[in-house]
Amino acid sequence: xxxxxxxxxxxxxxxxxxxxxxxxxxxxxxxxxxxxxxxxxxxxxxxxxxxxxxxxxxxxxxxxxxxxxxxxxxxxxxxxxxxxxxxxxxxxxxxxxxxxxxxxxxxxxxxxxxxxxxxxxxxxxxxxxxxxxxxxxxxxxxxxxxxxxxxxxxxxxxxxxxxxxxxxxxxxxxxxxxxxxxxxxxxxxxxxxxxxxxxxxxxxxxxxxxxxxxxxxxxxxxxxxxxxxxxxxxxxxxxxxxxxxxxxxxxxxxxxxxxxxxxxxxxxxxxxxxxxxxxxxxxxxxxxxxxxxxxxxxxxxxxxxxxxxxxxxxxxxxxxxxxxxxxxxxxxxxxxxxxxxxxxxxxxxxxxxxxxxxxxxxxxxxxxxxxxxxxxxxxxxxxxxxxxxxxxxxxxxxxxxxxxxxxxxxxxxxxxxxxxxxxxxxxxxxxxxxxxxxxxxxxxxxxxxxxxxxxxxxxxxxxxxx
Amino acid sequence: xxxxxxxxxxxxxxxxxxxxxxxxxxxxxxxxxxxxxxxxxxxxxxxxxxxxxxxxxxxxxxxxxxxxxxxxxxxxxxxxxxxxxxxxxxxxxxxxxxxxxxxxxxxxxxxxxxxxxxxxxxxxxxxxxxxxxxxxxxxxxxxxxxxxxxxxxxxxxxxxxxxxxxxxxxxxxxxxxxxxxxxxxxxxxxxxxxxxxxxxxxxxxxxxxxxxxxxxxxxxxxxxxxxxxxxxxxxxxxxxxxxxxxxxxxxxxxxxxxxxxxxxxxxxxxxxxxxxxxxxxxxxxxxxxxxxxxxxxxxxxxxxxxxxxxxxxxxx
Numbered sequence: 001x002x003x004x005x006x007x008x009x010x011x012x013x014x015x016x017x018x019x020x021x022x023x024x025x026x027x028x029x030x031x032x033x034x035x036x037x038x039x040x041x042x043x044x045x046x047x048x049x050x051x052x053x054x055x056x057x058x059x060x061x062x063x064x065x066x067x068x069x070x071x072x073x074x075x076x077x078x079x080x081x082x083x084x085x086x087x088x089x090x091x092x093x094x095x096x097x098x099x100x101x102x103x104x105x106x107x108x109x110x111x112x113x114x115x116x117x118x119x120x121x122x123x124x125x126x127x128x129x130x131x132x133x134x135x136x137x138x139x140x141x142x143x144x145x146x147x148x149x150x151x152x153x154x155x156x157x158x159x160x161x162x163x164x165x166x167x168x169x170x171x172x173x174x175x176x177x178x179x180x181x182x183x184x185x186x187x188x189x190x191x192x193x194x195x196x197x198x199x200x201x202x203x204x205x206x207x208x209x210x211x212x213x214x215x216x217x218x219x220x221x222x223x224x225x226x227x228x229x230x231x232x233x234x235x236x237x238x239x240x241x242x243x244x245x246x247x248x249x250x251x252x253x254x255x256x257x258x259x260x261x262x263x264x265x266x267x268x269x270x271x272x273x274x275x276x277x278x279x280x281x282x283x284x285x286x287x288x289x290x291x292x293x294x295x296x297x298x299x300x301x302x303x304x305x306x307x308x309x310x311x312x313x314x315x316x317x318x319x320x321x322x323x324x325x326x327x328x329x330x331x332x333x334x335x336x337x338x339x340x341x342x343x344x345x346x347x348x349x350x351x352x353x354x355x356x357x358x359x360x361x362x363x364x365x366x367x368x369x370x371x372x373x374x375x376x377x378x379x380x381x382x383x384x385x386x387x388x389x390x391x392x393x394x395x396x397x398x399x400x401x402x403x404x405x406x407x408x409x410x411x412x413x414x415x416x417x418x419x420x421x422x423x424x425x426x427x428x429x430x431x432x433x434x435x436x437x438x439x440x441x442x443x444x445x446x447x448x449x450x451x452x453x454x455x456x457x458x459x460x461x462x463x464x465x466x
Numbered sequence: 467x468x469x470x471x472x473x474x475x476x477x478x479x480x481x482x483x484x485x486x487x488x489x490x491x492x493x494x495x496x497x498x499x500x501x502x503x504x505x506x507x508x509x510x511x512x513x514x515x516x517x518x519x520x521x522x523x524x525x526x527x528x529x530x531x532x533x534x535x536x537x538x539x540x541x542x543x544x545x546x547x548x549x550x551x552x553x554x555x556x557x558x559x560x561x562x563x564x565x566x567x568x569x570x571x572x573x574x575x576x577x578x579x580x581x582x583x584x585x586x587x588x589x590x591x592x593x594x595x596x597x598x599x600x601x602x603x604x605x606x607x608x609x610x611x612x613x614x615x616x617x618x619x620x621x622x623x624x625x626x627x628x629x630x631x632x633x634x635x636x637x638x639x640x641x642x643x644x645x646x647x648x649x650x651x652x653x654x655x656x657x658x659x660x661x662x663x664x665x666x667x668x669x670x671x672x673x674x675x676x677x678x679x680x681x682x683x684x685x686x687x688x689x690x691x692x693x694x695x696x697x698x699x700x701x702x703x704x705x706x707x708x709x710x711x712x713x714x715x716x717x718x719x720x721x722x723x724x725x726x727x728x729x730x731x732x733x734x735x736x737x738x739x740x741x742x743x744x745x746x747x748x749x750x751x752x753x754x755x756x757x758x759x760x761x762x763x764x765x766x767x768x769x770x771x772x773x774x775x776x777x778x779x780x781x782x
Contacts, residue, residue, distance in 0.1 A: 096744060099528045117747055121528035222627075234724055291633035294728055295611050306613065429745040440729040444635070 049080040050362045054351075055105040056083065057091040060318055064382035068375040072366060079362045099123045099354070106357035107366055110158050110350050112148055113238075116260070116426035118352070119151055125353040126155040130364045136371070141388040142414060144421060145348045152260050158350025159371035160388035162379065164314045165344040165419060166245050167409035172328040174226055174308035178204050178213065185309070185332035190246060192273035195281070198335035202228030205308035206286045214286050221285025229287045230307025232298040235275070235443065237435035237460075238423055241312050244345045247274040248420050249337020259424030262464050266435065267457035272450035279443050290443040313347075314410040315385055321405050331409035342412075346419035348388060386411070427463050434459045521753035527743060532750055539754035549755060551730070552738040553762075555639060559734060560707040562643035567703060568696075570647065571654035576684060578655065579662045588659075591652035599649070603716035606645045607632065632717055635731040642713055642732060650706075654699055661695025662688065697774035701767055708763060711736035735759055 056065060062085050069081040084105070086094055092114065098104020099121070110118075118124050131138065138146040141160045149158035168185060175181065180201065190198035205228035206214030213219065214228060232241040238254065239247070250270040255261030265271070281287040288298070288307050302310045303325050311334065312320070320329045334342045351370050353363045369375050376387035380395030383403065387393050393411070400407045413419045425431065438456045441447045521539055525532030543549060578588055594602065609615050610631040618628040631641040665688065673683050711734065718732050719725030726733030726741070733741075735755065743752035 093744070096528060100530045102530065118528060121526050121747070123528055234727070236724075291630045291728070292612050294633040294724075295607060295630075296614065301613060304613065429747075433741060433745065436724050437727065437730040440724075440727060441635075444729070446635070446729070 049078055050359045051080045051082055052107060052357075052359060052362050052366050053082045053084065053105040054366065055091065055095065055108040056085055057088045057109060058315070058384070059085050059087075060384045061379065061382065064379045064384065065370070065375075067378050068370060069366075071374065071378070072369045075369075076362075076365060079365060081366055099356070102356050104354050104356055106359060106363040107351050107353055109161075110352040112347060112422045112424050113428040115149070115157055115350075115352060116151070116424060116428070119155075119157055120426050123355050124157045125355050125357070125360055125363075126157065127159065127353070127364070127367070128154070128156050130368070131156060131159075134368060136368060140373070142348075142390060142393070144346065144419075145388050148259060148348060148421060148424065149350050158352045159367055160348050160350050161370055161376070162385040162387050163346060163348040163393075163414075164385065165346060165410045165413045166241055166311055166313055166334060167344070167413075168309050168332040168334060169302070169312050169316075169320050170309045170330045170332060171302070171305065171307070172330050174205060174305070175330070178308070180204065182330045182332045185335070188335040189337075190249065190335035191338045192246070192250060192270070192277040195277065196335070199281075199286075202281070202286050202309065204228070208285070214284075219285065221283070224285045226305070227286065227288040227307045228309065229281070230298050230302045230310035231278075231288055231290065231293050232310060232312050233293055234290070234436060235278075235439035237428075237432045237439075238345075239439075240345050240347065240422070243274055243278060243439075245311060245334045245343050246277075246337065247271050248343035248345070249335070249339055249341070250274060251337075251339045253420070254423035255425065258421055261423075261425065264423075264425075264431070264457065264460045264464060266460055267454040269450065272453050275439065275442055275453065276449040279445055279449060282443060283445055290440060294440075314407070317400070317405065317407060317410070318384055321403070331405075331407060333409045333412050341416070342418045344410075344413035344419050345422055346413070347422040425464060430463050431460050434463070517753045517756060520750055521757050523750045525749040525753070527747050527749040535750070539751050542751065543754055543758060548733075548738060549735070549758070552733050552735040555732065556708055556710070556734045556736075559639050559643050559710060559732075560704060562640055563646050563707045563710075564700070564704055566643065567647040567651050567654055568700065570651045571658055571699075572692075572696075574651060574655035575658035575662055576688060578659050580680070588656070591655060593652065594649045595653040597649070599712040600716050602645060602649050603713045606641075607717050610641065633728050635729050638718065638728065638732045642710070642717060645717070646707070646710065646713055650703065654703060657699050657702075658692065658695060661692050661699075664695070665691045693774065694778070697770065700774070701770050704770070705763055705767060708759075708766070709736055710734055711740065715740070 054065070054069070056062065062083060065083055069083060072081060073079060095104060095108055099118070110124075115124065130136075136159065138156075138159070142163055145160040145163055149160070150156045170182060170185070184201060185198075188198040188201055189196040195202070200215075203214035205226065206219065206224060207226040208220040209223040209225050210218070210220065235242050238244060244254075247270065250273070252265065252268050252270040252274070254264055256263045256265065278287060282289050288301055292306075293301055298307075298310060299312070299316070299319065301307055305327065309332075317331075319325065334344055336342050351367045353360055353367060357363050371388070373389050373392060376389045376392035377395055379385065380387045380392040381399055383396050383399035383405075386396050397407055397411060435456050438447075438452050442449045442452055520532065522534060522536060523532035524535045524538075574591060578591075597605075609617050610629075612618060612628045612630040612633065615631075617631075621627075621629060630637065632638050669687050669691075670683055673687060678686070714732050714734055714737055715725045718727050726737045736759075739752045739755045739759070742748045742755065
């Protein structure tokens with residue numbers, strides 16, 4: 001073999017080594033400052049500001065968090081907060097990439113569906129010692145919100161910042177055309193067999209191309225102009241804005257224990273009956289076909305005037321009362337189910353600290369500030385979301401009211417104690433990938449709900465049990 | 467048929483890189499190739515070897531670490547129904563995409579060759595290929611939407627019911643294949659058009675003198691002599707088609723939908739790899755499926771080159 005070939009192989013080998021060595025160096029560099037520079041940071045703090053990077057996904061909230069950051073920086077001259085916003089999809093890709101590369105934000109807005117997987121990977125800083133040291137009162141929030149962020153080992157990974165509930169949003173013109181009002185929905189009852197008085201209402205709101213309403217024998221389900229009930233999007237595994245409120249109003253619960261249960265109840269006949277009701281209503285032309293909301297989303301369909309009523313989350317109030325929706329809307333609470341009460345999923349966000357952060361103490365100070373009444377009052381004045389502290393939530397409700405928007409349909413669930421917690425497991429994305437497609441098959445009428453959901457249940461429990 | 471046999475007058479090789487007189491040439495070539503070689507090693511060879519290593523671990527992407535699990539991932543691969551389901555969907559996509567794209571491209575190339583010399587028309591045909599994949603997918607999602615899309619408005623003029631191109635389980639793969647056919651046919655036609663230039667004009671003239679029709683000339687001259695170019699084009703397009711990802715990801719998941727939907731009807735193998743790596747946080751298993759895909763691509767390419775005798779020409 002020629003010398004040249006050997007030289008070539010030697011160079012290739014050297015390049016590989018260099019590439020490998022560089023990778024190694026990066027890791028070492030990333031680890032070193034955390035261990036060695038931390039003490040010197042506190043010495044330097046007086047003359048040099050520590051920069052804390054904070055990420056969130058909701059652009060509507062960003063101005064109010066900028067305000068919180070300005071207040072925080074004024075009170076803590078040694079700390080500088082940099083806020084970055086990404087859209088929901090990019091957000092999680094970037095957070096994951098940040099963890100994988102050993103960088104990422106110091107503090108980020110965390111979600112209940114995601115944080116258990118981060119905890120399992122050891123990338124979130126437990127806050128217990130900070131909370132104990134500074135005597136933070138975790139009882140200051142709406143009941144249940146603070147406990148969502150504690151894992152089975154008693155470690156806390158976030159302090160609550162806000163909460164959300166679900167209610168019905170109604171196209172006021174469509175409702176008035178049918179001779180109905182928001183008051184008719186306030187007392188409506190629903191059951192999975194015949195839909196109850198709620199089912200009656202959405203039948204009356206459905207209109208076909210010939211102007212026949214859904215309660216007329218001439219109603220043509222294949223040629224519907226306005227569907228009585230819209231769907232916000234895919235059902236997915238947890239149906240936060242779609243099926244969950246209806247299923248839970250029958251007494252159905254997602255997990256044996258929440259948070260961190262080790263088996264799910266997807267084979268519960270009450271869930272099957274609920275999903276089956278949706279499938280039958282789609283077939284009958286009273287509920288928007290799932291095919292129509294999967295592409296551009298249910299919000300577009302609703303804003304297009306093709307659905308009279310739709311369930312959606314409190315974080316979208318601004319979307320519906322704002323200029324994006326070309327008609328007046330009203331809000332109504334979800335119907336009362338067979339269990340005798342309404343039900344709304346109760347979800348809350350919190351801020352978590354990345355273990356890669358070189359300034360965990362300063363990061364904690366920022367997390368503590370965002371979880372304080374001082375910052376949450378600012379957020380409440382923005383009337384974008386409901387803050388986790390009740391007095392700050394009252395400010396948000398009042399701010400909505402002064403804008404002429406009645407949001408009691410969302411808060412009634414909290415006042416009456418008819419919320420149930422977002423199901424928390426450490427395999428949410430895998431469960432989503434199993435249940436989501438099955439729901440799509442059922443709603444298309446391709447498979448029977450009870451049979452398909454019992455298969456799903458076995459697959460989900462295999463994942464949870466592993 | 468005989469063109470691959472080395473003619474007798476070529477001197478015997480003294481070294482792997484040719485004769486001594488060529489040695490100096492090789493040396494300067496090495497320096498010219500070096501930048502590309504460094505890029506190849508850093509961005510292809512090293513990641514590929516590392517990917518192979520990760521396929522034998524339970525690598526956790528978020529924690530960025532994993533431990534050796536031997537062949538566990540490979541055993542799981544053969545029991546995983548989803549992998550084979552995804553491959554089936556990928557093959558279905560490839561068959562529809564390649565068939566429509568190649569037929570259209572050959573027709574367009576022959577028309578460009580025989581009917582028009584207009585550079586403008588050739589340029590326009592190439593235009594879709596110049597638009598980024600993601601933009602193409604978004605464009606078509608809006609145009610083909612069941613409620614708001616202009617295509618369904620148009621179909622409505624003829625009294626047709628709206629077609630749910632992306633949300634009907636039976637139509638999503640043909641729709642995606644159609645979009646990529648639209649995007650790639652101009653470029654593929656250009657490659658074939660280049661191939662057509664290698665066919666001597668005299669053959670067509672002779673055939674015309676003998677009274678052959680356009681169709682006969684196409685069947686008996688163009689197609690046989692185009693075979694080596696077609697083989698190359700098919701290898702490139704099939705390998706590309708089997709790796710489809712961005713169009714599927716954007717068109718089925720771009721607006722909050724479930725990528726690969728509806729009901730997993732468009733979950734191609736690349737998307738399943740992506741899900742495992744980035745959604746389920748199982749980078750080790752994702753790497754294992756990638757290794758399977760590499761094996762499939764190598765096999766398909768090898769078989770194609772063998773079957774289509776790509777190195778040989780009928781023009782002898």
